[in-house]
Amino acid sequence: MNTAQASVPEAGTALLRIRGLRAGYATRGRSGFGRRRVDAVAGVDLTVHAGQTLCVVGESGCGKSTLARSVVGLLDPFAGSISFGDVDLSSAGRRERHRVARDLQMVFQDPYTSLNPRMRVADVIAEGWHVHRGVLPAGEHAAEVDRLLSLVELDSSYAGRRLHELSGGQCQRVSIARALALRPKLIVCDEAVSALDVSVRAQVLNLLMDLQQELGVAYLFISHDLDVVRHIADEVAVMYLGTIVEHGTAAQVFQNPRHPYTRALLSAAPSIHDRPGGTNESALTGEVPSPAAPPSGCRFRTRCPIAADVCATEVPELRVRGDADHAAACHFAGEDPATGT
Amino acid sequence: MSSTVEEVAGATEATPVARLRGVHIGFGAPGRERPVVRGVELDLVPGRVTALVGESGSGKSLTTLALMGLLPGGARVSAGSVEIDGHDTAGFTDAQWRRLRGPKIAMVFQDPMAALNPSFTVGWQVAETFRRHQGVSHRTARARTIELMRTVGIPDAEHKYHSYPHEFSGGMRQRAMIAMALALEPEVLLADEPTTALDVTVQAQILRLLTTRQAEARMAMLLVSHDLGVVARVAQHVAVMYAGRIVEAGTLDEVYTTPAHPYTRGLLDAMPDPGRPGRLVPIEGQPPAPGHLPAGCAFAPRCRFATEVCRTDDPATLPVPGRGTSTGHVAACHHSARILGTEPEARS
Amino acid sequence: MSAVTVPAEGLAAEARPETGRRHVPVRVWVGVGVLALFVLAALVGPLLWPYDPVATHLADRLLAPGGRTATGSIAWLGTDQVGRDLFANLLAGARITLLVAGATVVVGGAVGLVVGLVSGYFGGPLDTVLSRVGDVQLAFPSILLAILLAGVLGPSITNIVITLAITRWVIFARVVRASAMSTRRLEFVDSARVLGAGHLRILVRHVLPSCWQPLLVAATVQVGLVMVAEASLSFLGLGVPVDTASWGATVSIGRDYLGSAWWISTVPAAALALVVTAVGVVGDGFRDLSDPRSQI
Amino acid sequence: MGAFVAKRLGQAVIVAWGALTLVFIIVRVVPGDPAKLILGPDASADQLKHVRSDFGLDHPLWRQYLEHLGGVLHGDLGDSWRLGGSALGDTLERFPATLTLSLVALVLTILLGFPLGMLCARRPGKVLDLLVSTGSLVGQAVPSFWLGIVLILLFARELGWLPATADGSFAGVLLPAFTLALPFIGWLARLVRNGALEEGAKDYVRTARAKGVPEGLVQYVHVGRNIAVPVVTVLGLLMGNFIANAVIIEVVFSWPGIGSLMVDAITNRDYAVVEAAVLTMTVSYIALNLLVDVVYFALDPRLTPENA
Amino acid sequence: GFGGGGGGTPKGALRAAFGQPVTDLDPYNAATAVDEASLIVKRLVFDTLVRRQGDRLVPGLASGWERTNDTTWVFTLRRGARFHDGTPVTAADVAACLKRTRAVASAQTPLWASVTKAEARDDHTVVFTTDGPLGSLPVNLTLLFVVPAARVADPEQKRRPIGSGPFRVTGFTPSTSVELARFDDYWGGRSDLPGISMPYIAETSSAITALRTGDIDLLWPIPPDQLPEVTRVKGVTVEPVPSWTYYLNWFNCSRAPFTDANVRRAMCQAVNLPQIVDRLFGRGGQQMRAPIPATVAGYAAQEPWTYDPAAAKRLLAAAGLGRGFTTSMMWFDATGPLSRELAEAMISSWADIGVTVRPQSIEKAQWLERLNSLDWDMNLQTNTVTTGDAAFTVGRLYTSKAHRMGYKNPALDQLLARAAAAPSGSERDGLYGEACKIIWSDAVGLFPLTLVTGYGRSSRLTGFTPAPNNQPDLAAVRRR
């Protein structure tokens, strides 16, 4: 992208700011009457800086996708604010949102379902230019498609193919090219590599990192795969049942996890260096409670190995404890950093 | 950890309960079939967990199903033999197979939601195993089921007996599947990606459950997975599958620390590793579509070690050079020796 | 009206054979052949064998197939109760019958498409209202609606098309709605929305294409049913006007002669059954063939 | 469950009201004056006026409509001018006949269609399967009145097995019921076949086999239970269809049901009876749908009020 | 049992199917006042003072009557007549019935317009007073069904009426079937039949099949095209009888070009009636030679129109329509057998002289609307002389006042007025004959044929007399 460099914001400035976000779904009550709000995201503060990667990790159902969908405007939040650059999305009008859409794109988990299977690769990539007229004159579409394809390391002969003729990895590249077509400043990746096989996953991860280097694009990268997160994250936020329980740089979170949940997660994650019979003491029992009926106090207390009485009554605040910028939401995070090692 | 290794060492001599010998599986009419699994050799030995790893579509599930005699319609074993307790199962009748499934060999499937019948209670489905094989009354079957459900860690089993699968969480469903498989204390347990659909914390629980049970009953277990981490955590033996062939097999340590096949090597390199930040080293290209295998070694087009011979001759599965034949570390590569001598590619 | 209003896709699609799913079975080709033949007959037949629906040749009444008429020609399919040649009648009837069925399905399909799309895509109160209207339409005995409408509008081909289309639109609307609703939930729609695409674009570019296939499958079912429904209207005396020939009308008029001159009613009934079956076979084949991934 | 039924009932009332209004409007838009039909062409203007006022036809439409709605709430749909009695009474008197016909047709459909479908599923693509799938199309392609008469000629005239008309015996119901059922037998068979094939390919079937469950039980217990849900639904809809389709069959076989009554009433502009018949049919259709929903609800454990 | 049949019919009952449904049994229901199907049943369930036997009027409930002056008739009731509920029939009942029938607006109303009152002089004598001479009173009285005075307005009468006739109603499903059982206390003696069942069979094929298989014993009218087939059936006897029902095709004389009598005559000449009647109806129809059937009182044969297309063309040319014209013809399908075919045949004939006729087969309800508002060019229909008397049709339909086909002729009006006042006899017949001549030669309509009712009956029945009014006396039938 020849003009891309000019539009890259200075690395490190806050690009996306999420404050007190509550979002979720209205479901019918048990009786079938009335509506009940389920806060799948229950008060989240996050900031993504230009040119950086913020990873959100957490188990299934903890609200990662809900967060992502709120950010890109697929879901109207119940409360809180999301601002992108200098635009407050919650109060922005249609036109403003439309303009922001160019800077804020998304790559979904499953490329087969998130791209219209009836379209050709070129049309998939070019769709953004039809939606945002004036971004690129129609005459230049073909050339730009070729350029984007080569950017995601696909041969330009793919332009005329239909998606079902492509492999999963190739499809995901197309998906990335489509997101890049509007030269966004931020790409939200919701489990963008989770459906891929190991070797292909490596290719796509490399691509994402390369693109960040070249184009300065920031990522809000959502994943449940700790290995992947550790590999590409600048910052990490660990999510549990709709809230952020720990937040810090990748090094801080992985090397010195402060929240018992993070620690459990790390020890549960399989690694090729594990061996049979290896013990993982802190493996959690039980499963994530439903966001429709979250536990009182600390949401993690029902599975927490170190829960105490206070946890049932007081909601722990996400506070910086110890190192700069390394925050955790645990009543005992400050006192007992040693348990993490 | 050390105890299991010793067990394994002792068990190498033990006779396998189930084994696959040069098994070929193909789809389509005899003669014109599309080969999907090609010459698989696999021994399932009591007390040992063998893992089958490989990318999606490499033929892992079909191999497993062949052991159960449950190949999908259209697929059949076109060559080689599936042996259980030393008997070739080729001529088995339905009734013979039925007697084996459950008491001798049992299976845990990948997607527990789909693998459970949505219209019956979980308890009923587990109890059915008892009723079919032991001819016991509903009441007895129920008592045994509840007991069993407790052992696999389903809390409040009495009550949960009457729940339907959709009322269970993913982890609980998988526990129910495991209960069903373990009901008759089979000698062979097949687990096809038993934790793929689950979260890490739950995955850890399920893996622990499986390995404990396996070790207690000294079952022969085949674990199918594409997750090298999971395999590392539970298996003593590993077989790596690529395009329908087992390209490398051996003990976990042999395969993971000194891979002799470029594909195994590629897989390991492609894993993000905290020790090696920066760009990952992917295997370029894609696996061949079944039925469109290249001549020679199926991996050759993606292999950076490939030479002329690789494009013409499909390598035989041979003991890895430099190790005693007794270790059982085998690989199907013309260049195993060269690969063993090369350092992993450095990361940028 | 032996119209099946039960959705034909009650239990999802036909299970496909494992191999050769792109292979078109012989019976589908036979169906296509039969249809082509009848369409051709409808187009050129009346030019070659002209037919006057009100002319009578009383001397040639009730001739059995192969009988010789007063003018010496042979009535290969026999003559009717006023001496008209049934072969010419068949050709002329083909034209009207196919026209009525085609037009009805097009009109009903178009209305159903629009209603279904809007209803399924936007959902909410609009959907509720449209769905209730559809419920009323479905709960209302369609034959009765047809009788009443035919009475209100009077006999004419256009009015029959309108009448039948009014009793059909809801079936198309349901099919399209279901499809639009499930498409709306698909991720690629989200993906387009993230791109900033508006409703119109999403409707036309993303939702509509996935509705064509079920719509067409429903249309093949309905084409047949509409032909039968048209015959039923004739039976109730509300069919095409007297001065037009249609298969349904001939089947209906000839039924009193089934005991003595069976051919009057049986010839067009057989033609009707043949065409409707052929349409059905082609529709089935189409459904089997259409795999969303290979769908253009 | 209660809330679910309550909600459906609410919808049902709306739909019934819609149908009622629709028929009220259409019946009055259709050209034709009941008074003239009553009195014939020789009636004087005075006589006509007299009759019109007898039936309340001289009131403004909105008033007729309100009175009509009020009447409906009291279960009174007015009197039939042709049959004399209360329109609703006349209609309900006829309803059992239609119900009997439809029920027998339903039983015939199930008895023939279900096993046929299971047989087809056993060997898909084979001769029987092709026959049934083509046959199901042919069945729907034949106008029912033609079929009815042909069956009468065949079974009553040529073979003499069954009576040609409704004579009150059980044999008398067989021909009309069979005519009504025929188009749907193949249709149900295909539905069952497709369901059996589709369910048979699901993972849980493999699980059952992996447990060592004999094949027969796998098919009839594990698969059968799962196709029961959609099949039962379809049977409810089918019953609704039978009631609606009975119109023509009833005319052909002189069956004293609600369908022939309705056709007669329309031809004679017997407003009250048309309205009563439509209301009865609509309500029975709605009731059947409700029943289907409830049965579905009971049969499919996955359903909750939320996703129903 | 299923359906409406069965219940209440004794074993050995006669099963008789008529071509139209019985919808109602209340003798004073306006809707069925002249409906043939219900009249058949009513004649079995109720008595009338006077009855028709062939061409003659014979005593019914009345054992005799006399006309005491121009406007007064005295009827003496038979002793011993009882209603089905056991109460005796009295003069007061008759008087109440007349009152009731006058109160109800129906197609019968014109018959009773000039009968001012009926008084019961004693239990067995009833006196009718008219406001002018009314020769047809006895004939009209064949339509006054007698019911108990208390029940004249009883809604129960619609379904389970009480009368004094030879049969009582045991089951009735409107438009479907009527079940009758013998009334053992009937004054005229017990019928031979234990009961009568009258199912309505809508489909011709079903009905004929039922007759063939013995499901029914009697079927009428058999459609003309099915007569040959039924005639061939063993065990079935077919008896055709010219009926009082005939086809007419009126020209709308108030609408161009039919305002011109010559155009109407041209239309009549253009149709080859002998051929159409013969080929289409065969034994089922007879070409007409007057505007009323030959069996009706007041009939006078006219010179039939000769089939002469050339002459017809000349007439048209003379009327300035040498190049033909376009017009339309309306009818409703159920009006009579082969109506559509008849229409098509005539339309084909007219096409030969350059007249294009658009066929308009419409619903009965719409047909009625258009008929009375004269919103048509030509109207094809059947008509029945319900009383068997020219007064019923000729006298009623062709006056200028009636304005039924837009024909206005003061001379005819005068003639008809005189005929109406005349007592029955040759003078009256002569007057109606003259009226026939005017209507015929002025070509008010084209009168193609009288329908012949084909009665198909099991050969085992005896005592059956086919009736021209389609209302045979079923009580007299016996089974061999």
Ligand SMILES: Nc1ncnc2c1ncn2[C@@H]1O[C@H](COP(=O)(O)OP(=O)(O)OP(=O)(O)O)[C@@H](O)[C@H]1O
């Ligand atoms: N459309 C919906 N309606 C109601 N509840 C929903 C809906 N989508 C998600 N939820 C619920 O909201 C919660 C959060 O869901 P979300 O999809 O954000 O989780 P996630 O972290 O993305 O999980 P996964 O890793 O499985 O994708 C879950 O409990 C889920 O059940």
Ligand SMILES: Nc1ncnc2c1ncn2[C@@H]1O[C@H](COP(=O)(O)OP(=O)(O)OP(=O)(O)O)[C@@H](O)[C@H]1O
């Ligand atoms: N029923 C079937 N019909 C046709 N081909 C099939 C069928 N089942 C599997 N295959 C093919 O056989 C090959 C091997 O399938 P298999 O399911 O054994 O792979 P796998 O290694 O288990 O993959 P995954 O990790 O995705 O489960 C695949 O290429 C697949 O396309």
Ligand SMILES: [Mg+2]
């Ligand atoms: Mg998610």
Ligand SMILES: [Mg+2]
């Ligand atoms: Mg698999």
